[in-house]
Amino acid sequence: MNGEITHPAEKSVRPFQVMAKPTGSLCNLDCTYCFYLEKEKLYPGTKNWQMSPDVLEAYIRQYIESQPQEVVTFAWQGGEPTLLGIPWFENVVGLQKEYSHRKRIENVLQTNGVTLNTDWAHFFADNNFLIGISIDGPRELHDVYRVDKGQQPTFDHVMRGIEHLKEAQVRFNTLTVVNRKNSSHPFEVYQFLRQIGSEFMQFIPVVERRARRADPNGLVLLSPNDTTDSQVTEWSVEPNSYGDFLCTIFDEWVRKDVGRYFVQLFDVTLELWLGMPPSLCVFSETCGEALVLEHQGDVYSCDHYVYPENKLGNILDDSLAWLAGMEKQRSFGSAKRDSLPGFCRNCDVRFACNGECPKHRFMTTPDGEPGLNYLCAAYKKFFHHVAPYMEFMGRELLNRRPPARVMEYAHWVDEQLGMRTSSPAAASK
Numbered sequence: 001m002n003g004e005i006t007h008p009a010e011k012s013v014r015p016f017q018v019m020a021k022p023t024g025s026l027c028n029l030d031c032t033y034c035f036y037l038e039k040e041k042l043y044p045g046t047k048n049w050q051m052s053p054d055v056l057e058a059y060i061r062q063y064i065e066s067q068p069q070e071v072v073t074f075a076w077q078g079g080e081p082t083l084l085g086i087p088w089f090e091n092v093v094g095l096q097k098e099y100s101h102r103k104r105i106e107n108v109l110q111t112n113g114v115t116l117n118t119d120w121a122h123f124f125a126d127n128n129f130l131i132g133i134s135i136d137g138p139r140e141l142h143d144v145y146r147v148d149k150g151q152q153p154t155f156d157h158v159m160r161g162i163e164h165l166k167e168a169q170v171r172f173n174t175l176t177v178v179n180r181k182n183s184s185h186p187f188e189v190y191q192f193l194r195q196i197g198s199e200f201m202q203f204i205p206v207v208e209r210r211a212r213r214a215d216p217n218g219l220v221l222l223s224p225n226d227t228t229d230s231q232v233t234e235w236s237v238e239p240n241s242y243g244d245f246l247c248t249i250f251d252e253w254v255r256k257d258v259g260r261y262f263v264q265l266f267d268v269t270l271e272l273w274l275g276m277p278p279s280l281c282v283f284s285e286t287c288g289e290a291l292v293l294e295h296q297g298d299v300y301s302c303d304h305y306v307y308p309e310n311k312l313g314n315i316l317d318d319s320l321a322w323l324a325g326m327e328k329q330r331s332f333g334s335a336k337r338d339s340l341p342g343f344c345r346n347c348d349v350r351f352a353c354n355g356e357c358p359k360h361r362f363m364t365t366p367d368g369e370p371g372l373n374y375l376c377a378a379y380k381k382f383f384h385h386v387a388p389y390m391e392f393m394g395r396e397l398l399n400r401r402p403p404a405r406v407m408e409y410a411h412w413v414d415e416q417l418g419m420r421t422s423s424p425a426a427a428s429k
Contacts, residue, residue, distance in 0.1 A: 015069055016289045016324045019303050022051035023079040024295040029112050032145040033179055033206045033235040039306055041218035050084060055297040058315050060095045066321035076109040086123050093127050114154055116161030121168035131172040133162060137189040141182040145235060162196060174198040178205045183241040186248040202264045205242050207360050207374050208233045223307045224359040243381035254389050259404040272352040273390040282357040288333020291324060299323045301332045304359040341369040349383040
């Protein structure tokens with residue numbers, strides 16, 4: 001790394017996204033299922049995990065220059081990005097204004113919420129940040145895995161952070177990691193998220209394999225392509241439980257909450273039924289358009305592929321646009337499609353699933369071919385379950401009618417079947 005750009009900045013052929021990790025893997029929590037904490041072993045001897053001024057300036061300038069669209073969104077994650085403090089992000093906003101070239105700049109920051117206070121909330125409100133809060137459900141579910149460095153529960157701290165955001169009228173979404181524990185309590189999780197005011201929800205399944213011994217870099221959680229002897233971790237969600245989790249929440253949502261609460265997976269599923277490109281990479285036919293920027297400028301192919309073999313380069317040596325357009329990255333993206341097993345190619349929900357994330361493709365198909373997704377059963381169950389409702393909403397949209405009419409349709413279906421709604425809420429009345 002000499003600080004001289006070998007390949008100059010240029011616009012990428014296609015838009016791409018970057019998940020910036022300005023603190024690397026540094027975090028104030030010690031969540032049991034976190035796959036990123038051990039990434040610190042890739043940078044041995046590091047004492048300062050703060051993204052340096054030269055890397056930050058290069059990133060903001062290059063990212064804005066590389067984006068062909070008029071709205072440029074910066075995504076800040078970690079680790080825990082708020083550990084950098086408000087002045088650091090004030091500098092971010094200043095640099096964005098300097099290099100905006102009349103483009104509209106947006107910021108999304110994912111946080112565990114523990115450090116949030118009145119000052120942070122006012123900063124976010126003043127600068128129109130969209131905040132993602134990581135929360136796994138009510139106290140008894142959240143605190144199972146989301147603990148601090150002293151292994152103490154964090155639920156109360158997160159809830160205080162959310163209250164600060166509400167008081168300052170900061171827009172926030174929730175990200176819920178679906179794991180071995182909370183996957184058995186879908187309605188409780190969904191009801192809780194509605195109660196705290198989450199109008200947009202993301203449900204992310206956690207699936208990790210643990211090697212029986214660490215690799216040369218000291219990593220224990222395996223690379224998706226690693227064939228080392230391993231086992232699925234005890235906190236990973238099980239396929240059938242994940243399928244039931246999604247279907248149960250969908251049944252409640254489709255009868256009561258369409259147009260009031262937004263679930264990322266349900267929105268993306270409707271896109272797929274309409275033949276639109278999905279806004280979530282895991283269901284795209286190919287991938288490679290969501291890069292990761294580490295604290296010292298290294299760029300990797302994907303958040304789930306931060307391994308030495310997936311390092312593309314460093315933005316102090318090569319421009320971000322050049323790295324995003326490398327043949328290595330294009331091949332990475334097309335491999336998602338090209339490595340799909342025949343069993344998946346012939347599946348009736350392939351148009352929606354597309355094999356999901358390659359990170360999860362470590363199983364074998366019934367005929368012995370490698371590359372089957374660990375969550376295959378979950379997605380088959382979910383996509384088959386929601387199909388009639390997605391078809392109805394799709395027709396409504398095509399005829400310029402509100403898709404929320406699906407709630408009436410869902411109740412009509414229940415009546416025709418001579419059944420009460422299957423939602424736990426109704427069953428408990």
